[in-house]
Amino acid sequence: MQSQRMDRREFLQSGLVAASLIAAGRLPLLARDADGGSGIDAGGQPCAVKPIRDYLPTFSPSDTQGQERPATLHYDIVHWSWGRKGRGTHTNSVVGKIDIACTKSSDRIVYEVAQSTKVGGVDNVMEAEIACNTDALHSIRSWRLKSHEVGPDGQIDPLSKLAERGRCENGKIRIESDRDHCGRLASHCVVTQWHVPGLLTRSADRSLRLTFDLLRDASLLKPNQRLTYDGRVQVPVKGGRTLALDSYAQTGEGILPTHYLLDDKRRVQLVTCSFLSWALQR
Amino acid sequence: MQKPNIVFVHVDQMHHKAISAYGCPHVQTPSIDRIIRDGTSFMESYDAMPQCCPARASWFTGRMSKEHGVVVNSYPLRPELPDLGQWLRKEGYETVYTGKWHVSGRDVRKSFNVLHRGSGHGELGDSAVARSAVAYLRNRTGKEPFFLAVGFLNPHDCCYPAGNDGGPGKFAFAGKIKDKLPPLPANFDHDYHNTGMRQIRNWSTRDWRYYIYSYYRMVEMVDAEIGRVYDAVRNGPHADNTLFVFTADHGDGLGFHAKVSKGYLEEEACRVPAVLCWPERIAAGRRDTEHLVSGVDIAATICDYAGAPPLPKMTVARSWRPLLEGKSIPWRNYIVCETSIGGLSICIRDKRFKTIFYPDRTRLFDIQNDPLETKDLAGDAAHASVVKRHREHLREYLSRIEIYPGPPQLTQAAPRPRRAAAKRPRLGDLYTPYVQWYQKLQAEG
Secondary structure: OOOOOOOHHHHHHHHHHHHHHHHOOOOOOOOOOOOOOOOOOOOOOOHHHHHHOOOHHHOOOOOOOOOOOOOEEEEEEEEEEEOOOOOOOEEEEEEEEEEEEEEEOOOOEEEEEEEEEEEOOEEEEEEEEEEEOOOOOOOEEEEEEEEEEEOOOOOEOHHHOEEEEEEEEOOEEEEEOOOOEEEEEOOOOEEOOOOHHHHHHHHOOOOOEEEEEEEEOOOEEEEEEEEEEEEEEEEEOHHHOEEEEEEEEEEOOOOOOEEEEEOOOOOEEEEEOOOEEEEEOO | OOOOEEEEEEEOOOOOOOOHHHOOOOOOOHHHHHHHHHOEEEOOEEOOOOOHHHHHHHHHHOOOHHHHOOOOOOOOOOOOOOOHHHHHHHOOOEEEEEEOOOOOOOOHHHOOEEEEOOOOOHHHHHHHHHHHHHHHHHHOOOOOOEEEEEEOOOOHHHHOOOOOOOOOOOHHHHHHHHHHOOOOOOOOOOOHHHHOOHHHOOOOHHHHHHHHHHHHHHHHHHHHHHHHHHHHHHOOOOHHHEEEEEEEOOOOOOOHHHOOOOOOOOHHHHEOOEEEEOOOOOOOOEEEOOOOEEOOHHHHHHHHHHOOOOOOOOOOOOOOHHHHOOOOOOOOOOEEEEEOOOOOEEEEEOOOEEEEEOOOOEEEEEOOOOOOOOOOOOOOHHHHHHHHHHHHHHHHHHHHOOOOOOOHHHHOOOOOOOOOOOOOOOOOOOHHHHHHHHHHHHHHO
C-alpha cells in the first residue's frame, strides 16, 4: 500500500478549512451543541443519581436472595439538602420510609402502602389500601387513605387526622371524606407513585413507552406522564463498587424528571426526583 | 352579621405570568385557573419588596419594608408592630398557620396556632402543609370564625437545583427532552455570560431552558396542593362564609432579562398574582386591570373583611374590598416597591410608566407598551416629565411613611454574631444607607 504524503501547503489548507468549520460549529464531533449542552452538569456523575450522590457510597444494593419479585418493597426516603460545612456543600439524609405490599386475586390487585416522612420536626404518616384492576398497569379502581402527624412527644395530633376514600371509573376520579368531596378527570390510565416500581419490574423493556396519569398520594392528579428507557448508567455504591443500572425516566405535568434505576433482575433499586429519592432496602 | 372565615393561601417566588389561565402555554395550573374563574384577579399587583421576609412582613403588618424593619431576610420585624394573627385573635378569630412563615424576628406561635412548620423544600413539605390545612378545615370544632394562613414553598425550590454546591437539578437530562423545553423569554439578554448575575454566567442556553421547564413543573406541583386546600374550602362546610385569598410574596427571574431569583425591581421579581374569591360576594372571573395594588394592602383588606379596625399606622395600605364590591372610589395613581438587595432602589409605577430610582441613576419603562422592559426611556427628553412626576410621587410617598431608623441599640456598634456568614450584612449595616438616601430625596424636594 502506497503511503500518501501531505505537503506543507496541503496541511495548511486543510487546517484552515477545519478551523473555519469548527468556528462555524459545523464539525459535529468538535463543535458545541447548538443549544450549548449543559454548562451546569458538565463532567459530573450521571444526572439520574445527582440528587443522591452523597448517599450512594453508603448504599448497598438490595438482593432478595433468590426471591425474584418480592411481594413487599421497602424503600428509604432520601432527602437532598445543604451540608453543614458551609457554602458549596450538600448532603443526603434519610427522612422516611415506604413499604409497598402487593397481593393479587383473580379479579383485583391490592396495594397496601405505609409511608412515614419526617417534615418540620413531625412524622407525617400515611397509610393507603388501593384496589386496582388487573390490567398491565394495575390502574386504580378504589382506595382508602388515612394520614396523621405524630409529634416529637410520640402523640398523634388529633387535628391532623385525615381519612379519605376514592374511586376511579372511566377516568372520573372522586375523592370523599366525611365532610367534603372533590372530583378530577383523568385522560389516561391512573396509577399512584407507589405503583411504578412494580410496573417496571413487570414490564421494563428498552422499548418501553408508557403514558399514564399519576394520582400522587392517591390525592393529587398529575396528568400526561411518560415513562421511557433512559440508558444504562454506572452508579458508584458502597465498598467502592460500581453498579450498572438501567434507568427509566418519567416526565410529565406536576413532576420533575424522575428516574427509576433497575438492576439486572429488574428490581427498582433507586428512584430519584429532585430533593427526594427512594433507595431500596429489602 | 356573622364574621367571615378567611383562608389566605400564599406561594413563594411565583412569576406573575406562570399561570395557564393568564395565557402561559408552558404550564398547566388547573387549580389556580379555577380560583381565577371563581374570583377577581388584580392584574396590576405588586409586592411591597421582592424578597421573602420583607414581603411577608408587609402582608402581616400592613407596613412597607422601610417601616417594619425587615429590609432584607435576616433583619427582624420591629417588635412593637402587631401582626394580623395577633390583631384578628383580639377580634375573636381563631388564627391558624401552616407552612412557611418567614417573618424574621417574630415567633409565629405567638400570633397563630401552628399546624405544621413545613420544610425548606417544597417537594418535601408542601404536601404535608396541604394535608394539615385540609385536616384542620375538616376537623375543627370551634364556633368562632377562623383566619387560616397556608404558606406553600414552591416554586421557591427553583433556587437550589443549580446551586453553587452542585444542587440536585438534572440539567444534563435536558438534552433528552429538548422538544419539551420552553423557549427563552423574548427579553432574554444573550450577553449574560458577561453581564449577567454571577451564579448564571456559566449556564448554557439549554440550561436556561431546563431551569424554566423545571420552574413550571414546580408551579404545577404547588398548584395541585392549592387545589386540595381550595376543594376543602369550597366543597366543605365553610364554603359560603369564607373569603379565599391567593397571592405570592414575590416573583422569579424565570430567564426574563436573563435573571433568576428576586430582590430587584423588574416586573419578573416584583409583580405577583393576586386573586380573591367568595361566592356571591366577589365577582367571578373578573380581571381588574385598572387598579394598582400592593402586597402591603393584604392586611388592610383582611382587616376590612374581618370587621376589624385597621392595623395601626397603615400609611399606604388600602383595603381592596370596595374594589371587589364594585364601588367607584378614588384610588391611588401610583404604587411603590422598594429593595435593599444589590444596593438600594425604589420604583414608582403608575398606570403606564415605571421609574426605578437608584442612588446614582434612574431607569424608566413604558410598561403599557413595553411590558418586558426592554427600552430604558430615562434619557429620552420626551419622557423627562414622567421622571419628574415620579420623583414627586416618590417624595410624597417618603413624606407619608414612617421611615424606620433601626432599633436604638444598633446606633451603637453591634458585634458581629460569631456564626453569621461572612458575607451577610451586619445587623444595622442596611438601615443607615436608606435612611440617609430617603432623607436626601426628601430634602431635594
